[in-house]
Amino acid sequence: MIEKILNLRSQGLSQTEVARELEVERTFISRLESLGEVHKGGRIAIVxxxxxNVEEIREMALNEGVExxxxxxxxxxxxxxxxxxxxxxxQIMEILIRLKEYDLVIFLGSxxxxxxxxxxLEGKVVGIELGTSPITEDKYIDPSILKNIIKNFRK
Incomplete structure (x- = not known):
């Protein structure tokens, strides 16, 4: 059972999705992870x-193990x-629920x-400010800045 949970979680499924698929309580998965039996290392999300440069940032993030x-x-x-x-x-509610499961959320925005x-997200956010609200045009993000944040978090 733990191997199935580990496999599904490593594929990026949320605790809720894994619980539904395996017909177990989500709290069971949460307790396992908090004990360190399933989840090792910090989970990172980028929003x-x-x-x-969406594709450039997405590719770098996935290469760095951002889930x-x-x-x-x-x-x-x-x-x-x-x-x-x-x-x-x-959809926004689903995204927020999912983001709460991550140890770090790198947020790029106003x-x-x-x-x-x-x-x-209760203080789990590292923000990269793109400007004051409202922002009405695309902003270029230097991938090396994000890469450094990810590497420093995983140290």
Whole structure:
């Protein structure tokens, strides 16, 4: 059972998704991880918008073992928010629940969004400010800055 949990979690499934698939309580998986039997090392997520070099950052993050990457350009962000309000709300709630499972969330965004993310995720956020809100154009992110944050976190 532990090997199945480990395998599914290493594929990026959330605790809730693994619990559903294996028909166990999510709290069981959480307790195992807190004991260090399943999850070793810090889990990292990266969220950011509006990003000019989305693919470059995504590729670097995945190469560095980042498990959750959600990056959007300004165009993608506007496409996302043009959807049905209830659908947007539900997806944002799912993302927030999932992000709470990570040890570190690197958040790339406006001053206002970073503060909000840090509050919602209870201080697990390292913010990289792209400017003051509202930001209306894509911003280039130097991948080496993110790489250094990831490497320092894993030391």
């Amino acid at each position: 950011g918008f509006p990003i000019a 959750f990457v959600l990056l959007m350009s300004e165009k993608e962000r506007w496409s996302f928010i043009k959807r049905d309000g209830l659908d947007i709300f539900n 001053d206002m969004r970073i503060d909000l993310a840090d509050t919602l």
